[in-house]
Amino acid sequence: MADRAPRILLVDDEQPIQTLLSFPLQRDGYEVVQAADGPEALERFDEQVFDLVVLDVMLPRMDGLEVCRRLRAKGETVPIIMLTAKSEEIDKVLGLELGADDYITKPFSMREFRSRVKAALRRSGMARQETDDERPIEVRGLKIDPGKRTVSRNGDGVSTTYVEFEILAALARSPGRVFTRDMLLARVWGDSAYRDPRTIDVHIRHLREKIEVDPKEPEYLFTVRGVGYRFRDEEG
Structure with a gap:
């Protein structure tokens, strides 16, 4: 992450939402790659290295939960933040059980969204740089x-x-x-x-x-x- 801007894969089927979320991320210095559905997200992931995935649950062709499951099944450890418009506990719990690291329930503020993204990238960056207490x-x-x-x-x-x-x-x-x-x-x-x-x-x-x-x-x-x-x- 030190050699380039952090790269985020943003997966949402609504173009206005992609635009709304991409702008503040790019303004914060991140590179944002967009995907509109599950299969496209997996294709993008195979093409590039990402530092974070922001993944909507409700997607056409393949939902976000299945995308999350497939990434984890491949052994990918990239942090994943799930976006859900539903308040039901089942979506949150299932997402976490499938390997998501965090979730945000819509509607949410841009301040909260940016904070979650920064926290996820900071944790991931600290994991690569941390030297203290690394004995097996x-x-x-x-x-x-x-x-x-x-x-x-x-x-x-x-x-x-x-x-x-x-x-x-x-x-x-x-x-x-x-x-x-x-x-x-x-x-x-x-x-x-x-x-x-x-x-x-x-x-x-x-x-x-x-x-x-x-x-x-x-x-x-x-x-x-x-x-x-x-x-x-x-x-x-």
Whole structure:
């Protein structure tokens, strides 16, 4: 990201919305590439490297949730912000479960939109530049390497999204310490003002499905009822 302007893929089927969102992003110094539907978004993604995807849920030919699922299935870890006109919890939860890093419900202010975009790019940039506390963490066959941003279990690679990795690394760096949902929100997003703490529950569930032999009987990620979560310490 240091060698060029951050490149954002903006996916929305309404041209007025594309124009409305593109202008402030370009004014902030970002390169914006537009796509009007799901297949076009995937084509654009194959052609160029993107630092962020802003993805509307309601798209023709292939909806945003399916685009998100396909990108994650390919192992792409680029941050994804979902845009939804619906207030139903199912859209937000499903998007997060499919690998989205954040979501914004329409209508939203340009200030909020720009703030979310800047936060996502800042987190991603910090992930590449961060040098502190990058020693690998190994517990019972699970290896977390903050420097390489990789996770493996018994030698087999585990694909995680940016947010999933940040949550896992934050917990693993302080084994046994209990983190509230708000603490984890602050660790990952920096500012939890616009986010539901239950967002963390979705990501934890997704992580358990990836790293635990039995997600219902976790070895690594434990729930502390009424408080939050902790990572396994040496005493279990």
